[in-house]
Amino acid sequence: QVRLQESGPRLLKPSETLSLTCTVSGDSISSDYWSWIRQPPGKGLEWIGYVYSSGNTNYNPSLNSRVTISVDTSKNQFSLRLTSLTAADTAIYYCARMNSGGFNPWGQGALVTVSS
C-alpha cells in the first residue's frame, strides 16, 4: 500500500521560501507522476504542479514563476519549493501520486502558515 507523508517547516514569514518534502513508502517513486496540491483554509483545491521520475515537470501557470518541484529517486522523495511567500500562500499542502486515473493516494497534508 502506497503511503505519502509531507514534511517541512509550517510557519514562515512573508517573502520567505516554502520547502516541503513528500516521502513515498510502499512503492518506488520511479514510476508515475508525483504532484503537489494546496487548499487555503475553508477553500477549494488548487493544483500546483507535478514531477516525473525523470525530472520532467509541469506547473500551474498562475504559480509558474515561483514554484519548483524536484525528485530524489535515491530517497524515494519529491519536493516543493515556493518563493516570495505572501499570506495568500497560507494553505494545507498535499502531495499525491498522479496518473491517468487521477490523484491517488494523497498525503495527510501539511498546514503552512505565512505570517509576520
Added chain:
Amino acid sequence: SYELTQPPSVSVSPGQTATITCSGDEFPRRFAHWYQQKPGQAPILLIYQNFERPAWIPERFSGSSSGTTVTLTITGVQAEDEADYYCQSGDSSGTFVFGSGTKVTVL
C-alpha cells in the same frame, strides 16, 4: 485558464439520490475524476476516468458523462456521505484543474 463549474451545494434526505454536475469545455475530450473530502481529512479518489470506481468505494457512488458535463451520482445517500465533492480534469497543455467543490448536506 480552464475552469470546471460545480454547484456550490446539494441537499438530500437519507436514502434519496444526490446528483452533482461538473461542466467544462474540454469534456468529453478529457477524462474527469471525482474526489470526496470530509472535514479535517485529505481528499480521496471516488471515481476515475468518468465512471470507473476504485475497489474500496461503495457501489452507491457512480459517474457518468454527457457532452460537456460529467455527473457524480450518490444513490441511497447515507449520513456518512456528507462531505465536499470535487471534480478534476486536465487541459491540452498538460495542466490540471479542480472544480470549485460541492458541499453535500444530508438532511
